[in-house]
Amino acid sequence: MSTTTITKNNRAADVTVTDLNGNKHTTSLFNVYRREDYLCRSHSAYSRRDYYKISLIIGTGILYYAEKGIEINKPALLFSNPNVPYAWEASSEEQSGYFCLFKEDFIRHEELAHIPMFKIGGEPLFFISETQQKFISSLFEKMLDEIETDYTFKHDLLRNYVYLIIHEAMKMHPADAYFRPSNASARIASLFMELLERQFPIDSPAHNFKFKTANDYALHLSVHVNHLNRAVKEVTGKTTTTHISERIITEAKALLRHTDWNISEIAYSLGFDYPAYFNNFFKKQTNTNPKAYRQSLVD
Structure with missing residues (x-):
């Protein structure tokens, strides 16, 4: 996962993500990143984040989510919400993929409430096939390209890419290999x-x-x-x-x-x-x- 610090604005918190070179990148509404550029190769603190996150995880490790733990040994799609703490413990040096961060204002509240992967008690993790990995990777690449443009409606377009990932996940069955850590x-x-x-x-x-x-x-x-x-x-x-x-x-x-x-x-x-x-x-x-x-x- 990435290292984050939170600074408060009048309405919502800014999220500052630190890359491997120590450079800080801040988003107030939405942003997208490549995992290999950030601190995903070791252990992240077990804590709650103040933003929603969708991650395409390529690399092996253990995800701790609420009281559950799951071994990730193949590409997976993870949906994280601000209410449930999580941590990532990498077990392979090679970590790649993508993740995007966004605030509640990015997607209307009434719509977020009906997305099962973001619900309290929902299953947030999906193992994906090679075909699904290629499709979802292409959507993240489109986000990376679009985030750099000056297109007036780029956030609408970025939101559509997020919805495509969400709907792709909703067609899958959630991962069911959870175990309970000894502690x-x-x-x-x-x-x-x-x-x-x-x-x-x-x-x-x-x-x-x-x-x-x-x-x-x-x-x-x-x-x-x-x-x-x-x-x-x-x-x-x-x-x-x-x-x-x-x-x-x-x-x-x-x-x-x-x-x-x-x-x-x-x-x-x-x-x-x-x-x-x-x-x-x-x-x-x-x-x-x-x-x-x-x-x-x-x-």
């Missing part, structure tokens, strides 16, 4: 904790706290909620719900201590529909209510 429980627990921590700190009363329940995390990690709960309890000794509750309480105390937000603002920012729910939750966890806790800090 699958540790990996799932780590991903859960990372996703939990990523929601903090809360820096605005208008903050949208997205993942409130174990089921929310399971959906975004592409695992069954029972499997997530077992893995987290096995590795940490605590339930998923306990981790979520403890982290919310830690953040609630920090907001009560370090901000002048009223109790209602803190409650809403932490995902509670009503301040009374927050009060009851806080008292159950700490044996005091938010107002009394804040007052105790100044007494």
